[in-house]
Amino acid sequence: MTTDVTIVVATRDRREQLLDLLPRHTGPVIVVDNGSADGTPAAVARAFPEVRVVALGRNAxxxxxxxxxxxLADTPFVAFADDDSYWAPGALDRAAALLRRHPRTGLLTGEVRVGPQGRRDPVSAAQARAPLGTAPGAPGPSVLGFLACAVVLRRAAYEQVGGFAERLGTYGEEALLAMDLAAAGWQLAYVPELVAHHLPAPTGRDPRARHRVEARNRVLTAALRRPAAVVRAVVADAWRDPAGRAGVYDAARELRWVLRHRRRLPAGVEAALTVLARGDAVPGGVSPTAPSLAG
Structure with a gap:
């Protein structure tokens, strides 16, 4: 059983799937319920008394x-899982060992295998191509993005940058955290041997509503950290369809919040994001935290 990694599971209205997957978690588990209407907190507490359950009472x-x-975690490392995902046996022990061995690494993201067939998620396939190369002393290729269900973090790094921006809610909230960790000097690395299984439900959330929120969060993330030209490009891309346009209007309502929290990224992080946007592969690698680029 993994003792150095706490698994934090965020959930809402997926009681049966969560109950099916909780036995697959090895290590201390904290379930945080986002206002489920299906009795999730009580059901988890009855079935798994060793699991700490936090009921927020609303969808935060x-x-x-x-x-x-x-x-609430008291371990040095934290792994995230969704209510439809779990980590492969041994993955979290391996992640803890790598984080202990690489003190400058703040986040490890593993390979996501989707569905019963275990096909590799496109995000993992893109990370495996390693367009940013591998930073000196890192346990794997550098990344500047991740899927939340497939990351293990150093808790001190997470707390240093303030964790997720709660204003972004759900969908696309990972991008800002990745930028902020890199801006703070932490390495983010892809390690494919750390496998996370994702078993999405056949019928998910409302896809149009999700697209609207994703567009909103892309615009907000760009406005919080990126140059004006990038913000304009992100807005133009979102504007192509009705749900995206609604997301742009939603983002515009947050202008005062953006202005209070806007800060530009170090030059090295911005350069790495530009490489990723162009789809370039850099033979020598671009380290988002390299002093020569950080400015």
């Missing part, structure tokens, strides 16, 4: 739920 969003879970 996945990022806020994870922040609550991390604040």
């Amino acid at each position: 969003g996945a990022g806020a739920a994870r922040n609550v879970g991390v604040a």
